[in-house]
Amino acid sequence: MLEIKDLKAGVEGTSILEGVNLSVKAGEVHAIMGPNGSGKSTLAQILAGRDGYEVTGGSATFEGKDLLELEPDERAKEGLFLAFQYPVEIPGVNSSYFLKAALNEVRKHRGEPEMDAVEFLQFVKEKMKLLDLREDFLKRPVNEGFSGGEKKRNEIFQMAVLQPKLAILDETDSGLDIDALKVVSSGVNRLKSQDNAQLIITHYQRLLNYIVPDYVHVLYQGQIIRSGGKDLALELEEKGYDWINEERSQPA
Amino acid sequence: MSEITQEQVTQQSDPYLSRFEALEKEGERGGPSWVFPIRKAGISRFAELGFPTIKHEDWRFTNIRPITELPFLPVLEPSRETISEAALNRFAFAGLEAHRLVFVDGFLAPDLCQIESLPEGAIVGSLAEQLKKESKEVKDHFAGQINGEENAFTALNTAFFQDGAFIYLPKGTVMEKPIHLLFISTGSERGMTTHPRNLIIAEPHSELKLVESYAGLNDIPYLTNAVTESVIADEAHVEHCKLQNEPGEAFHMASLYSHQGRSSRFHFHPIAMGAHISRNTIRTTLDGEGLECVLNGLYLTYGKQLADNYMTVDHAKPHGESHEYFNGVMDEKSHGVFHGRILVRPHSQKTDAKQTNKNILLSGNAVVNAKPQLEIYADDVKCTHGATCGQLSDDAIFYLRARGLNYPTARRMLTHAFAGEIVERIRMDTVREELDRLVWDRLEQMPRLAQTAE
Numbered sequence: 141m142l143e144i145k146d147l148k149a150g151v152e153g154t155s156i157l158e159g160v161n162l163s164v165k166a167g168e169v170h171a172i173m174g175p176n177g178s179g180k181s182t183l184a185q186i187l188a189g190r191d192g193y194e195v196t197g198g199s200a201t202f203e204g205k206d207l208l209e210l211e212p213d214e215r216a217k218e219g220l221f222l223a224f225q226y227p228v229e230i231p232g233v234n235s236s237y238f239l240k241a242a243l244n245e246v247r248k249h250r251g252e253p254e255m256d257a258v259e260f261l262q263f264v265k266e267k268m269k270l271l272d273l274r275e276d277f278l279k280r281p282v283n284e285g286f287s288g289g290e291k292k293r294n295e296i297f298q299m300a301v302l303q304p305k306l307a308i309l310d311e312t313d314s315g316l317d318i319d320a321l322k323v324v325s326s327g328v329n330r331l332k333s334q335d336n337a338q339l340i341i342t343h344y345q346r347l348l349n350y351i352v353p354d355y356v357h358v359l360y361q362g363q364i365i366r367s368g369g370k371d372l373a374l375e376l377e378e379k380g381y382d383w384i385n386e387e388r389s390q391p392a
Numbered sequence: 393m394s395e396i397t398q399e400q401v402t403q404q405s406d407p408y409l410s411r412f413e414a415l416e417k418e419g420e421r422g423g424p425s426w427v428f429p430i431r432k433a434g435i436s437r438f439a440e441l442g443f444p445t446i447k448h449e450d451w452r453f454t455n456i457r458p459i460t461e462l463p464f465l466p467v468l469e470p471s472r473e474t475i476s477e478a479a480l481n482r483f484a485f486a487g488l489e490a491h492r493l494v495f496v497d498g499f500l501a502p503d504l505c506q507i508e509s510l511p512e513g514a515i516v517g518s519l520a521e522q523l524k525k526e527s528k529e530v531k532d533h534f535a536g537q538i539n540g541e542e543n544a545f546t547a548l549n550t551a552f553f554q555d556g557a558f559i560y561l562p563k564g565t566v567m568e569k570p571i572h573l574l575f576i577s578t579g580s581e582r583g584m585t586t587h588p589r590n591l592i593i594a595e596p597h598s599e600l601k602l603v604e605s606y607a608g609l610n611d612i613p614y615l616t617n618a619v620t621e622s623v624i625a626d627e628a629h630v631e632h633c634k635l636q637n638e639p640g641e642a643f644h645m646a647s648l649y650s651h652q653g654r655s656s657r658f659h660f661h662p663i664a665m666g667a668h669i670s671r672n673t674i675r676t677t678l679d680g681e682g683l684e685c686v687l688n689g690l691y692l693t694y695g696k697q698l699a700d701n702y703m704t705v706d707h708a709k710p711h712g713e714s715h716e717y718f719n720g721v722m723d724e725k726s727h728g729v730f731h732g733r734i735l736v737r738p739h740s741q742k743t744d745a746k747q748t749n750k751n752i753l754l755s756g757n758a759v760v761n762a763k764p765q766l767e768i769y770a771d772d773v774k775c776t777h778g779a780t781c782g783q784l785s786d787d788a789i790f791y792l793r794a795r796g797l798n799y800p801t802a803r804r805m806l807t808h809a810f811a812g813e814i815v816e817r818i819r820m821d822t823v824r825e826e827l828d829r830l831v832w833d834r835l836e837q838m839p840r841l842a843q844t845a846e
Contacts, residue, residue: 188794189793189794190790191786191790211793211798211799212790212793212794213793213794213795213796213797213798213799213802215794216793216794216795216796217796221794222794224791224794227791228785228787228788228790228791230788230791230792230806230809231809231813232806232808232809232810232812232813232816233805233806233809238792238795238805239795241797241801241805242792242795242796242797243796245796245797245798245801246796249796281809298795302795302796
């Protein structure tokens with residue numbers, strides 16, 4: 141589904157990603173862990189198409205298409221979804237209006253009929269239950285005045301509505317208390333299927349107690365320096381990032 | 393003032409002064425005799441002030457030369473042009489469930505008005521007629537708020553006005569339906585100038601919903617120079633929406649003077665969409681404790697338009713609350729101006745005054761000048777102001793695009809939302825809904841917003 145090969149990128153001449161390799165297939169959950177400044181969020185932003193990053197080498201393909209050539213909205217329509225680390229407040233844009241427009245763009249692209257207001261409302265009500273969201277949620281402006289937890293739940297709610305093939309969760313756990321973390325992760329788990337995939341980006345192992353990954357990768361100084369199963373996350377939690385670093389610096 | 397400048401002022405005002413002399417001789421047109429000294433004071437004030445230039449601090453950003461270069465043709469008698477009832481439908485709010493007064497070239501057009509049964513003692517009609525009646529209310533309040541006014545256009549209006557609306561709500565009167573004042577300029581000649589003059593009196597505990605709209609039949613350079621005086625007594629509530637939708641070559645100068653009493657509430661929503669150059673001047677005197685004043689404006693410009701919003705909020709008593717929210721969207725080479733002055737007098741403790749001015753420039757050639765001005769002479773007050781100007785937020789655009797909306801759609805959605813912040817504050821449901829559509833359509837006409845490609 142997602143093939144990243146030797147991806148190199150940076151901002152204004154400063155290199156951040158120094159050759160990232162990653163392959164994600166349908167039905168898989170991958171976690172990317174790493175200390176602050178390792179390039180985790182940069183990777184997420186580049187995959188979603190954020191301006192301002194310069195790709196200097198390598199490639200990223202999504203379902204066989206050159207991802208880096210696509211506009212951010214084209215990527216979304218192809219089925220790539222980024223749950224933002226810092227969801228943006230958009231005053232004046234009603235949540236329901238926004239989400240209906242987004243859903244219909246995605247549906248048009250998939251060759252499905254657009255939903256009218258009634259169909260949309262029925263469809264999203266189910267999804268709202270999944271994330272334990274109140275009814276008035278749809279009437280509020282997107283993220284405006286939301287608590288940190290509400291914003292993160294809103295991200296996963298949007299993911300539930302848009303049903304992407306690949307969801308990238310950028311530090312979705314940051315700023316969440318344990319109850320919110322449970323709601324969010326159970327939502328993510330229930331959206332999981334054999335046809336989609338999830339890429340979880342996190343600093344801490346905590347989230348991975350609830351969303352269990354098939355693979356864990358450690359991103360360090362712009363490279364994936366180690367990959368393994370879910371146990372790798374536990375090991376990291378126990379020994380810290382310095383452990384891998386030390387291990388690497390020892391001559392083989 | 394140097395001799396030369398004085399001479400320039402005189403030369404510039406000459407056609408206006410001689411036109412006034414002619415009016416003076418015509419007698420009848422000047423209205424009842426008690427009004428004439430007020431007119432005379434108006435023309436002398438105008439002669440004193442002259443038209444402002446950009447050297448004047450209050451007019452730094454708004455060059456009105458295109459107006460002063462026009463021939464001065466004040467409309468002093470009703471137009472021969474008739475407008476059919478059906479033709480009214482092209483104008484905003486024509487279908488509104490409201491009491492309606494229509495003014496054509498500044499004169500009341502009785503055939504087009506629709507006034508249904510009014511509460512006892514309430515008056516909704518022509519100011520000219522009321523001036524003749526010399527009622528106490530009119531004599532007490534007419535031209536009562538313009539003493540020492542620095543605005544030459546107000547002085548000119550006082551000298552030349554012919555008619556306008558008179559609204560009087562007796563104590564405790566609640567008007568359920570809005571009153572709609574529709575001002576139509578025929579624009580039959582270049583330089584044609586109308587001077588609508590409105591007087592609104594809301595006695596204690598009364599409630600008024602008011603819509604004032606301006607439009608024109610011909611797109612030529614004519615001038616609407618309107619003045620409205622509002623007297624809002626203790627505990628009275630007034631919500632007033634003004635839509636300026638003049639044709640693109642026209643000029644629109646309007647001033648609102650409002651005086652508020654104790655625990656009164658005044659919500660004013662000036663929406664500027666039309667005209668080549670427009671200026672909306674507001675001067676509110678908050679003369680009572682526990683009152684609330686909300687000035688909530690929107691200006692949308694493109695092409696070569698200029699929209700100026702100039703206001704003074706005068707906190708004359710303690711415990712007053714005022715909010716100004718002004719949003720502007722400018723495209724192409726157009727120009728927005730915001731000048732918001734908050735004055736808190738020495739004894740006006742516990743004043744709560746907030747001012748926000750936000751602007752979006754859709755084009756690199758558009759300009760906005762924002763000038764917030766706080767003058768605070770009391771020490772226990774809460775006053776804040778903020779002005780922003782810029783493009784749409786990159787973060788917000790990326791967020792929308794990351795959900796599948798293309799760039800033009802994201803930009804359009806954010807711009808509509810920005811204008812919607814102002815429209816949403818209008819409490820009159822039917823007015824808000826209609827204005828929401830008008831603002832939407834107007835934004836869709838903005839060249840940069842209408843673009844479908846990036």
